[in-house]
Amino acid sequence: MDTFIADYAWIVWLVLILLFVTIEMMTLELTFLMIALGSLGGLVAGLLGAPWWLQLVIAALLALVLLLGIKPPLLRALKRGGDPTKSNVDALVGLGGSVVKSVEGAGGLVRLANGETWTARLSPTVPQHVIEPGERVVVIAIDGATAVVTPAERNAS
Incomplete structure (x- = not known):
C-alpha cells in the first residue's frame, strides 16, 4: 500500500492544487492560495523522493508558514491602496x-x-x-x- 501511495501521490497533489486554486479564484482572500502553495511544496517533495508522510508534513508546515507569515502583510499591502472615497x-x-x-x-x-x-x-x-x-x-x-x-x-x- 505504501508503494501505491508513493507512486501516485503526485496525482493527488496536482488535484489538490487545482482544487485550491479554483476555490481561491472564487473567494479571493488568499487563504486557499497559501494552501495551494503548501500543496505545491508537498508535490515537489514527492518528486524529489520524499515518503508520503514527509510530503504531508512539508505541505502542512509550508501552508502554515505562508498563512501566518505571508498572508497578513500581503493583505495589508493590498488594502493600503484602496479607494478612500465614500460611496x-x-x-x-x-x-x-x-x-x-x-x-x-x-x-x-x-x-x-x-x-x-x-x-x-x-x-x-x-x-x-x-x-x-x-x-x-x-x-x-x-x-x-x-x-x-x-x-x-x-x-x-
Missing part, C-alpha cells in the same frame, strides 16, 4: 440639500446636492418643528430609505 449611503452623510415638501417629525421630501430626492424626517436631536420648502438641510444619517436631516444653520454651529 453609496456613506457618501450622503454630511451632504446638504433643500426641502421640497415640508419636513417634520413624521416625514417630508428633500432634494440633495447630488440631485437625488429622498424621503426625509427631522432628527430627534433637534427641537421638533416644521422645515418649510426651500429651507436648507444637512443629512446626518440614513435610516433605510429615509434621510435623517437637521436644519443647515443648526448643523453649522
Whole structure:
C-alpha cells in the first residue's frame, strides 16, 4: 500500500492544487492560495523522493508558514491602496440639500446636492418643528430609505 501511495501521490497533489486554486479564484482572500502553495511544496517533495508522510508534513508546515507569515502583510499591502472615497449611503452623510415638501417629525421630501430626492424626517436631536420648502438641510444619517436631516444653520454651529 505504501508503494501505491508513493507512486501516485503526485496525482493527488496536482488535484489538490487545482482544487485550491479554483476555490481561491472564487473567494479571493488568499487563504486557499497559501494552501495551494503548501500543496505545491508537498508535490515537489514527492518528486524529489520524499515518503508520503514527509510530503504531508512539508505541505502542512509550508501552508502554515505562508498563512501566518505571508498572508497578513500581503493583505495589508493590498488594502493600503484602496479607494478612500465614500460611496453609496456613506457618501450622503454630511451632504446638504433643500426641502421640497415640508419636513417634520413624521416625514417630508428633500432634494440633495447630488440631485437625488429622498424621503426625509427631522432628527430627534433637534427641537421638533416644521422645515418649510426651500429651507436648507444637512443629512446626518440614513435610516433605510429615509434621510435623517437637521436644519443647515443648526448643523453649522
